[in-house]
Amino acid sequence: MSKIIEVHGLTKRYGDQTVVKGIDFSVEKGEIFGILGPNGAGKTTTLEMLEALRTIDDGTAVIDGIDVAKHPKKIKDIIGIQLQSTNFYDHLTLTEQLKMFASLYGNMIDVAALLAKVQLTEKAKNYVEQLSGGQKQRFAIASTLVNNPKVLFLDEPTTGLDPQARRNLWELIKQIREEGVTIVLTTHYMDEAELLCDRLAIMDNGQIITTDSPHNLIQQLLKRGFKKKQVVEQANLEDVFIDLTGKAIRD
Numbered sequence: 001m002s003k004i005i006e007v008h009g010l011t012k013r014y015g016d017q018t019v020v021k022g023i024d025f026s027v028e029k030g031e032i033f034g035i036l037g038p039n040g041a042g043k044t045t046t047l048e049m050l051e052a053l054r055t056i057d058d059g060t061a062v063i064d065g066i067d068v069a070k071h072p073k074k075i076k077d078i079i080g081i082q083l084q085s086t087n088f089y090d091h092l093t094l095t096e097q098l099k100m101f102a103s104l105y106g107n108m109i110d111v112a113a114l115l116a117k118v119q120l121t122e123k124a125k126n127y128v129e130q131l132s133g134g135q136k137q138r139f140a141i142a143s144t145l146v147n148n149p150k151v152l153f154l155d156e157p158t159t160g161l162d163p164q165a166r167r168n169l170w171e172l173i174k175q176i177r178e179e180g181v182t183i184v185l186t187t188h189y190m191d192e193a194e195l196l197c198d199r200l201a202i203m204d205n206g207q208i209i210t211t212d213s214p215h216n217l218i219q220q221l222l223k224r225g226f227k228k229k230q231v232v233e234q235a236n237l238e239d240v241f242i243d244l245t246g247k248a249i250r251d
Contacts, residue, residue: 004029004151004182005050009059012045020045021206022059027151027199032173032183034193037203043186046203047153050184051081064150077105080144080152080181086136088128094139095124102146109146118142118172134165141172152176154185158192163238164245170196 005027012020020042027033035043048054050061052072061068068075088097095111102109115121118138120131128136137157144152154173158166166189173196177183187193193200194214201211210217235243 002029003027004064005033005184006062007050007059010046010049010056010061011058012042012049012054013057019206020049023203023206023208025201025208025211027182027184029182030177030180031198032177032185032196034197034200035184035186035203036188036190036193036200037186041203042206043203044155047155047184047186051079051153052076053081077147078150080147080149082137082140082144082152082154082157086140086143088139088143090127090129093125093127094120094142097128098143098146101143105147107147114142114145117145117175119168132165134161134168137161137165137169138172141169141176145176149181151182151184154183156186156188158187158189163241166192167242 003026005025007023007025009022009024010020011018011022023042023046035046037043045054049056050063050068052068052075056069063075064078066074066078089100092100094115098109098111098114112121112124115124118141120135120139120142123131123135123139128139131139141152141154141157157173158169161169170192173183173185185196197214199211199213200217201208202217203209212220
């Protein structure tokens with residue numbers, strides 16, 4: 001695998017406060033890379049610098065050979081961005097919105113195929129305000145794919161979703177990765193990170209504490225002598241909920 005994102009000494013300051021403190025990491029082409037950390041750790045600011053939405057004060061970030069600070073327009077042409085809160089136009093249908101987004105890149109897209117990918121075919125003529133929370137998140141991801149991005153950034157994509165919607169979005173994320181798109185995501189859900197991420201970085205106080213695969217990080221903790229009371233169950237409450245109410249999305 002080759003590196004598609006390389007970050008060295010990435011720094012962001014607001015006045016006297018340094019919120020991202022010279023971090024280094026890389027992302028391999030075709031992997032799902034997670035950034036975890038408590039609120040205020042610098043996760044979203046890091047993503048926004050990579051997305052060319054915030055200026056980089058020090059250090060470098062290179063995506064697919066393109067320097068983010070020097071060529072922000074080129075970066076925006078090769079990435080997709082799903083923000084924590086995405087605003088759409090009130091009086092355009094899903095079909096009309098996707099066509100409009102694609103036109104901004106000068107692209108022609110198969111809108112029906114894109115809506116089918118995110119299971120919104122039957123909502124093609126609806127407005128965004130008529131969608132459920134899970135549908136809005138799936139549509140937000142669809143809108144990020146109109147330019148056929150090489151890298152997709154997802155900032156807490158499943159926050160506030162019910163178990164069915166979360167699991168459906170997990171499957172969509174894995175499907176997008178299987179199609180060759182590299183994915184960088186933030187999340188507060190440890191089960192989500194463990195299930196989806198090939199590797200992850202853990203941030204705190206603007207610094208990266210460690211970077212490795214979820215499995216290796218767990219094994220390292222155990223080797224340091226960590227123990228907790230073990231109750232081995234073949235299922236958990238979420239499994240019960242899904243089994244009783246069904247895995248299908250409630251649209």
